[in-house]
Amino acid sequence: MNTLRGWLQRPYARLITLIGLLMVVPLCLRLALGWANPLGYLSDLGIGSLLLVLLYRRAWWLALPVLVLWGLINVASAELVSAVGRLPNVSDLHYLIDPQFIENSTGGGFAQPWLAAALLLALLVWLATLWLGRSTPAPRLPRKTWAAPLLLLIGHWGAQHLQPSDDDEWRLYNLPHQLLAASVGEVQTRAEEWLEDDGIDDLPPQMAGLTQLDLDGQPLLSAPGRARNVMIITLEGIPGAYIAANREALHSRYQENLMPKLSRWAERGMNTPDYVLHSHQTIRGLYAMLCGDYDKLDNGTPKGVEMLTQSERNQACLPAQLHNHGFATHYLQGAGLRFMAKDKIMPHIGFDTTLGLEWFTNASYLDFPWGKDDKAFFEGALDYVGQLKKQKKPWMLTLLTVGTHQPYSAPDDYLERYDTAKQAAVGYLDDAIDQFLSDLERQGVLKDTLVVITSDESHGIDGVRLASSWGFNLMLAPEQAQLPKVKTGVYGHVDLATSILDYFALPIPDALSGRSLLRNYDTGREIMSFTNGKLRYHDGQGTLTDCDFQQRCRNYASDGFIADRATFKGQYGGFRARQIAARATALDHSLLRTPLNQHYQFGSPAIIPLQAQIKDDWADNLIGAQYLEMPKGSHTRVRLTVRSVDPQQDAYILLKAKELEQDVPLGLPDEMRVTADQPLVMDFSFDNPQSRKAFSFHLLGYGLGAVEVSDFSVVTETPGQDEPQEESAEDTAAHSS
Template sequence: MRFTCNWLRSPSSSLLVLAFLLLGLPLLSRFALSWSHPYGYLSDLAIGSLLLITLHQRSWLLSLPLLLAWGIFTLGTAELVNAVGRMPEPADLHYLSDAQFVSHSTQGAGLSQPSLALAIALLIALYLGLRSWQKLRHATPLSSTWLLLPLSLFAAHTVLQQLKPSEADQWLQFNLPHKLLAESTNSSQQYLADWLAGDKPGSPPDISALNQLDLSGTPLLTQAGSARNVLIITLEGVTGAYLKASRKAIGSSYTQDPMPRLSQWAERGMLTYDYVLHGHQTIRGLYAMLCGDYNKLDSGTPKGVELLNNAERSEQCLPAQLRERGLSTHFLQGAGLRFMAKDQIMPRMGFEQTLGRDWFKNKPYIEFPWGMDDKAYFEGALGYVQQLRKKRQPWMLTLLTVGTHQPYSAPQEYLDRHATAKLAAIAYLDDAIADFLNALEQQGVMKDTLVIVTSDESHGLENVRLASAWGFNLLLAPEQAQLPALKQGVYGHVDLTASVLDYFAFPIPATISGRSLLRDYANGREIMSYTNGLLRQHDGQGTLTECDFQSVCRRYASPGFITDTANYLGRFAGKPARLISQQAEQLDQSLNSSQGEQSYQFANHQPVKLNPSASDDWADNLVGAQYLTLAADTQTTVTLKIRALHMDNQGGKLQLKTKEYDRDVALVIPELPLLTRKKPIEVSFTFNNPEARKAFSFHLIGQGRGSVEILNFSVRSTPLKTEEKLLAAQENLDEIAPSDALTN
């Protein structure tokens, strides 16, 4: 017993626990998750040994935050790869560290790796417990000479990647801290390399092949289509790999068949299998497909939000074009509308009716945190179609599901039949969409309606090449006999608007980009995508270029964009890689050309019912001002006015929060007074942006018994004057000074 106590008090016990936590556990979990790759193991050893040397015999005041951050990164990577088939990026670190989002996203299904979470928590607690018990005054940190070990491992990882680059997914080659470290140092290294090579910025690259309308192909139809109506069905997160004909067309090695019923429907229409999704996030996918333009290939303010300040461009989106030609236009989704401001963006695109979760009166089959389950959603949507058909006016209806969004929605009978909640949700969606299409056919809707089935983004598939960018487009038209079963060629969401307008032989605005799916082209085309942290460009001449977060690009011989395998041709960096990034930056150019000035209005003058209690910054958010980019050296003014429509005597309590990448940002925001029937809330405040704020969001949280109307929620940013910049810089230094004093 005395020996055990003495050993527990000795530094060797805590060193052993720390070593197993930082070295043993990552290696074992990598093996258990089937992520085995030499570069991945090397990355784990490098980061683990660096932390081990840094933390051994250090105070728990230093150890606790570093170990918690490391644990969150490790668990978060496993969860995100399992959920959406990609490694975290800096833009979504909030998914790993914000307890509310993690709680909301794991509701129902829970963590996919509970054993890993438990092991991390227990080992951290054991280590900190031993360190508290041991006498720190006798502690001797490891010599700095030991740092040569992790530095050698990092160097070996870098050299091996240079000598023998791997096509494996990023999470197989890196752990998250190593990836972030490499990403943060890459820009300075690239700048130095360019300077030594004498590279200087040149003229912007030509992007005309990417952002211009191309109708040079041979039409598949001899005359304008006969359909009167348009129905676009958008399935949340579904990848093209789920359709049997798509897998067969590219010779995919993915052997599962998660959507057999939709696959049967795909054989009855025209399926475009080499179909590119240009990015992640629903609002970006909707913008690309409905406005004929690339969504931003970065995490800046979505173009859909910028569309609120660009009436001229919004009138060229597909719903506005069809409305101008006599169709009534409708948007119906299964989730609430306020998040990401779809309650305003979709009307701006030209939808006369924009409806969300509150429209549905039919009872859902299961409770789901994001909205209607897919079966109940499509039953409601079928009723909506029936209402439209009773009117003489032709119509356009865009549908958006939500059930295949993490944490995934499926009844218990589906969960019992499938290995994961994700597969169960996909099977549930497969039955729901197949039943919906069958009902449309039985009711004669397809005789006079152009039906397009696609997805907003792809939640990816582990170990399936390009799955995060692999979409699909299933077109069902009255003229089906004239259309091929498989559409050859590379297409993407940027082509959908031009394709629908071309089907009707309507004039297409010159600002619309892309090709028409209703035409055959003799030559290839350039196309770009940014998913899973990789910027990809196909030149239309048999070469796919893929650039990673380190600005290292690899070329592959690839006749199309989506292929199961491709021949590696070599790698490059420096100026050629920078030209590809510049192409993406040009496509990203803001719709707002006000040179630093931005002005958004997020009030929609619609009644909003408050919840008696509010605890979730996402589900309870009352305003859709999310993911904005506020330029550097600007001042932002926020003006808010809210009135009570119906309110009990207790009044309503409201709070305004600000977040960057969905993590709380400490800004000086005035406390909102109690909202009553006699006293509305009127508040205006400003804050400076000495540096650019990205993925910046406002969260207006309210609780009470009653409903409110947001009369004004404006966000206006203007450039700071010289003296204001100096004052803002001094204020920033004053805020930093106290924390610096604590560390000196």
């Protein structure tokens, strides 16, 4: 003990322990998590050495807050990459250290607890050197030491520009370096815009290749499909790499066989290996699938929510089209419906029946925070199909699982068989869907039903190129002998609605875009995606463009979109890069030119049972007002009416707001009592001095009874604008649903 105390009192102990905290621990983290890339090590050394020269010999009260924040950044990065396969942004730091989110999404703890322990220990040792050596001045660093961070960061920049890597961002950067590079990139882009200000940015982008309906291909079937019904099975977060036929077709080096049973089913159907997911988030994936249009290629208001303000474009969506042609249309998911307003969006796009977690009466096998576990879900879904079979009308059924969402719960025997809970959850889903498909075959459903199995988004795979955009489409059709086992060409979620209407030889509205999976095309096609913070565009002529957070674009020679490898051709910024962004912006505005002056109504006459206590801000939300966009300089008005349904029971209501999951204070009471005789009626507003994206309202309640949220309207407008004539809550609810 005396030896350790003596060492900590030495003049250079403070420097050595600070090096351990700022450089050794991050390098060990990168090595332990398999994020090995020379540029990543260079990034850690560059930022670590920069903090070292800035904080060494500084007062403890000045250095300590910076080091604590830096430690939280490291923990947040490891947690978010472990959970969803992406590097966080600044707002995610609040999200990931939120105790409630940690409890719900990580099962009550960190995915990498050793990292937090190592950082804390290193910080305490550094503090001990300060205390024990307080009477001994720390020696100065040589002046040339200040050049080390600069040389390291310049070296990183030079390597990325001379021979850029398309590896995952967390392999190439740590978070402070990424934010620094993004800021430099933004300044550079603005300078380029100023230098090139000759009017060329006013030229509209070419959009026909991304938005047109293309039915010029040769049909695979000589006659309309024989199926009477159609079923779309949407698996939460599953990437295309989990299907063996896809890995083989694209010569993928990823060989982990997590879904062998679904892969065997894929051998009996038509697979589309080069299948693109256009964005993250379930509601965006469902919109693209069912409505034949790209959802927002950023964090703006989901188009499904925007569509609630319209009464024409929704009629072109697949459920509405099939309903108009005599199908009974049904939507069933294993989670609650109100979050992300699916209780309103699904009926609005044409589903006759929309059901969620509350429909299921069969017991669950797991206590899963987000909803029904996959085995129990598919058992309930099988009963639902049995009810549909008794009907005389043909039917469409869309299913959505939730079991492969973090925290990736699975039964104990699965957790024992797999290395991680995520793998165990995928294995549990594989067994569940295999049993479901086998039961459908045994009951004869596959003989008269077109079954499409796909995913809403991809939870990514560490180290697999473009895994966040890699989806899958497995089609099981009665006339399987006429269809290829591997469908060549590039397709994506925007093609699904067109493909199903084409299968039945039904008229396809011009409002839909994309191609039909049931046709062969002689030429390539344009397609886009926005995942993991990267905007990607394939021109259909052998070039994939990848634009990163620095607003720099790189071209790769790639016949298709999804590929295990691609040859780097060059990089650029300026006008060409802005044209890629302009295409994405034009797609974002396919429904609404502006988010201003849209009257969103999230209330309804539905009776909502309350829980005895609030467990989670996300799962317990009573309304679907999530991920809204509010432009800079605008003004937002909110009106709500909540009443208790039971005269004998009081309800207690809280209203929270979050922007990118970070709490935003609205100055509202922490808790509001509501009775049947005294409903809660509120009308408030707030300014938006800066643009807001991913702005969510969380209306929470607890008690022994139930409530009715008859009105929850949100309007964002220009300040000083005359207030429009108010609709009644009933009229507005009817308009929105």
